[in-house]
Amino acid sequence: MHYNWNWAIFRELSPDGVHTYWDTLMSGLAWTLATSLAGWVMALALGMLVGVLRTLPSPWLRRAGTAYVELFRNIPLLVQMFLWFFVVPELLPRAAGDWLKALPNAPFLTAVVCLGFFTSARVAVQVTAGIEALAGGQKLAALALGLTRRQTYRHVLLPLALRIILPPLTSEFLNIIKNSSVALTIGLMELTASARAVQEFSFQVFEAFSAATLIYVLVNIVVVAGMAWLERRLALPGTLASGGGR
Numbered sequence: 001m002h003y004n005w006n007w008a009i010f011r012e013l014s015p016d017g018v019h020t021y022w023d024t025l026m027s028g029l030a031w032t033l034a035t036s037l038a039g040w041v042m043a044l045a046l047g048m049l050v051g052v053l054r055t056l057p058s059p060w061l062r063r064a065g066t067a068y069v070e071l072f073r074n075i076p077l078l079v080q081m082f083l084w085f086f087v088v089p090e091l092l093p094r095a096a097g098d099w100l101k102a103l104p105n106a107p108f109l110t111a112v113v114c115l116g117f118f119t120s121a122r123v124a125v126q127v128t129a130g131i132e133a134l135a136g137g138q139k140l141a142a143l144a145l146g147l148t149r150r151q152t153y154r155h156v157l158l159p160l161a162l163r164i165i166l167p168p169l170t171s172e173f174l175n176i177i178k179n180s181s182v183a184l185t186i187g188l189m190e191l192t193a194s195a196r197a198v199q200e201f202s203f204q205v206f207e208a209f210s211a212a213t214l215i216y217v218l219v220n221i222v223v224v225a226g227m228a229w230l231e232r233r234l235a236l237p238g239t240l241a242s243g244g245g246r
Contacts, residue, residue, distance in 0.1 A: 003206065005206070005207065006204055006207065007207055009021055009198075009202050009204045009207055010022040010025070010207070010211065012202070014197075014198075014201060015201050021198045021201075021202060021208075024194050024197060024198055025191065025194050025195065025198065025208075025211055025212065025215065027189065027194060028189055028190050028191040028192070028193060028194025028195065028212075029191050029194075029215055029219075031108065031188060031189055031190040031191070031194075032177065032180050032181075032190040032191040032219075033177075033219075034108070035108060035111050035112055035115065035180045035183060035188065035190060036115070036173075036176050036177045036180050038112040038116075039111070039112045039114075039115030039116045039119060039176055039180070040116075040119070040173055040176050041116075042112065042113070042115075042116030042117075042120065043115070043116045043117075043118075043119035043120040043122075043123050043172070043176065044120075044123060044169075045120075046116065046117070046120035046123075046124070047119070047120040047121075047122070047123025047124045047126070047127055048123070048124075048127050048158060048162075049124075050065045050068050050069065050120065050121070050124035050127075051065070051123065051124040051125070051126070051127025051128045051130075051131065051161075052127065052131070052153055052158070053065035053068075054066060054069070054124065054128045055128055055131045055132060056149075065124065065128075068121065068124070069121045069124050069125060070121075071121070072117045072118055072120065072121035073118075073121040073122060073125075077114070077115075077118050077179055077182050078182055078185065080114050080117070080118055081110070081111070081114045081182050081183065081185060081186055082185070082186070084110045084113055084114045085106075085107070085110045085114075085186040088100075089101050107183060107186045107187045107188040108183075108188055110183075110186055111180065111182075111183035111186065111188050111190075114183075115176055115179060115180060115183075118179070119172055119175070119176050119179075122172055122175075123169065123172055126165045126168045126169065126172070127158075127161060127162075127165065129165065130160075130161030130162065130164045130165040131157050131158070131161045133161070133164055134157060134160055134161060134164075138156055138157065138160070139152055139156070139157060142155070142156045142157075160236065163234045163235070163236050164236060166227065166230065166231045166234060167231065169227075170223070170224065170227040170228075170231070173223060173227065174220055174223055174224070177216070177219060177220065177223070178216070181193075184196070191212055191215060191216065192212060194212070195208045195209050195211065195212035196208070
């Protein structure tokens, strides 16, 4: 195969005549990070809530939490993205549906909501596992000291569980960054969509996707390094690698 490599393509102007192709990739990276971070905040909040529900004494609350997990974890992400973007506005009252469709950043908001629900189901499983991994005596001791059940979860169980499950949470954070690329199917110009736009206008397909791949790798390296530092700082003796404290 004969292919003319041209890495200088990133210094050339894109069809808008204002920005370079490199600017296009950087804009895509910004949308990727914004979508991932907003989705992660939503996923973490919902995941902790549902994870706690699955450990409460009430069987109905546990079933509700499990149903949530099974619903959002077992439907493919691409299908959920289409459902949130194309189907949900049609199911709402006409005025609400039209308002949703007219939002200026509808693809971004839809991607955040979709990634938030999808990832929260996976985070909930990890939160449940973290709480159940704790010794039962900690919950009983907190209750015996006069803490309410809510205070026990807030001040004792959740902080300890989150420190235990930091490594799998790191994996989920990396996953949400990669999963954000699915948002290109609803028109969000994130990093993968930007690389595809560069390829379509410049016909330099290998350079466009090589650059996007390198950017994804660099972002992941930064995330892994940051989470590894956080993991070392918060490691519980006897549960995670904590250097001399183990």
